[in-house]
Amino acid sequence: MVKKSIFLHLKKRLKLFCIINVFFMIPFSSFGANSISWNSEEDLFSVQYENATVKDILDYIEKHSKYIFIYSENVKKNLNNKVSISVSNKKIDAVLNELFSKTGLNYKMSGRQITISVPEQAPAIKQVRGFKIVGNVTDEKGEPLIGVSIFMKKDSTVNAITDMNGAYSIAVPDKYAELSFRYIGFVPKDEKVNNRRVLNVIMVEDVGQLDEVVVVAYGAQKKESVVGSITTVEPAKLNVSTSRSLSNNLAGTVTGVIGVQRSGEPGYDNSSFWIRGISTFQDVGKDPLVLVDGIERSLNNIDVEEIESFSVLKDAAASAVYGVRGANGVILINTKRGHVGKPRVVVKSEFAFTQPIKLPSYIGAAD
Incomplete structure (x- = not known):
């Protein structure tokens, strides 16, 4: 009788022990399967999750680490997908790469902030059969x-x-x-x-589209329109003087152009001219850049009757188009082109004479 009582007592204790053991093992086994740890010193994560939603994992990381997740409304439905992930001692980017590889989401890191987005789908090319x-x-x-x-x-x-x-x-x-x-x-x-x-x-x-253009930060324009100050001179205004030199005719015609005639000797009476002064300090290259049909030439070797358009680029912004040679201004000349039709001959004859306005008083040997 005593043995039977002892046996029943041990049986009750064993049953109670099993119940207590099961009670404690259930939560621990659950925590062992789903867990996240973060090493703040080395910024390393260990993630063990099975059949959990992406949102739950992100919420736990956000709550127990320094990182913040940002996403829009159209991303939320993708965060409800259930995934399983197992990584150990990995950086946050490695964890997210493993996590999002099963969801198709993208992310972008900027310091502590992580922006989650849905990849943009390229527009489908319409396939036409016929x-x-x-x-x-x-x-x-x-x-x-x-x-x-x-x-x-x-x-x-x-x-x-x-x-x-x-x-x-x-x-x-x-x-x-x-x-x-x-x-x-x-x-x-x-x-x-x-x-x-x-x-x-x-x-x-x-x-009409094949004119010379230059690419600027806000589009493509003609070279003339890129600079700030442009003066266009009608060729007829350059032919009001009887001088054979175009540089002599230019003086006084365009504002901002200074011309100096240093000699009156026939054939050597060309003027030196500057556009808004001199912008370079070298002894050579102080004259403005003269381009005739896009080719650099001397201004005095051009006949006024050959000119179709005459433009003067004044400010230093011309150097943005023509380089350092344009720092002293640029003169753009386009010559006339031939036209279909009957031959036409135009003859123009001019003559002029020069005489000193005042002769100096010479001192003789006796003086």
Whole structure:
């Protein structure tokens, strides 16, 4: 009887011990499976999580570390995805790379702040099945044009470009579509397919777009329009004097231009001139830069009758276009071009004589 009582007593104690053991093992096993630790000195993370949401993991990291997560409303739905992650002694970027590799999210770090975003999807290129067209795009000389933009007028998502040989291939919905061809420096051209499988196009140069341009920070402009102060002189105003030297005629015609005639000897009476003074300190290169049809020439070797346009760039901003040579100003001259028509001869005759205004009084030997 005593043995049976002892046995029942031990049985009750064993049962109680098992219940207590199970009670303590459940939470510890749970914490052992899902845990995050952060070494603040070395900034290392150890993450052990199974079947947990991304948001729960980020909230725990944010609460127990120095990092802050920022995301928009469209990211929240992706944070509810459940993941499993196991990393040990890793930097925050390695932890996030492992975490987001299973969600498709992106992140960007800026100090303590981490911005989470959804990757932008590139616009899908519309695939059109129907009428396929091939061809070549050339200029007037038969040279292939590389990189010509080709698209359907009613739907620009249907597009193509020419390759190294000027060839292209494009599929349009039907045989009545209209294609548009665009290329820098050439006149845009539109072509109707009209049931043609092969469509070769010849593009014509746009002369108005082929003027000399210069690229600036806010676009492309003509060189003249880049500088701040420009004066345009009509060629007729440069021909009011009987002097054969253009530098002598320029003096007094343009504001800011100073001309000095150092000699009156015929053939050697050219004037020295400056635009708003001298901006360089070297002995050479103090004169303004003179460009005739884009080529540097002397101003005195040009006939006034040959000039079609005459522009003076005054301020030092011209050096931004023409370099240090433009620091003393720039004179741009365009000469006349030939025209189609009947020959025309213009004869102009002028004469002049010079005489001293006052003769010096000479001292003789007796004086």
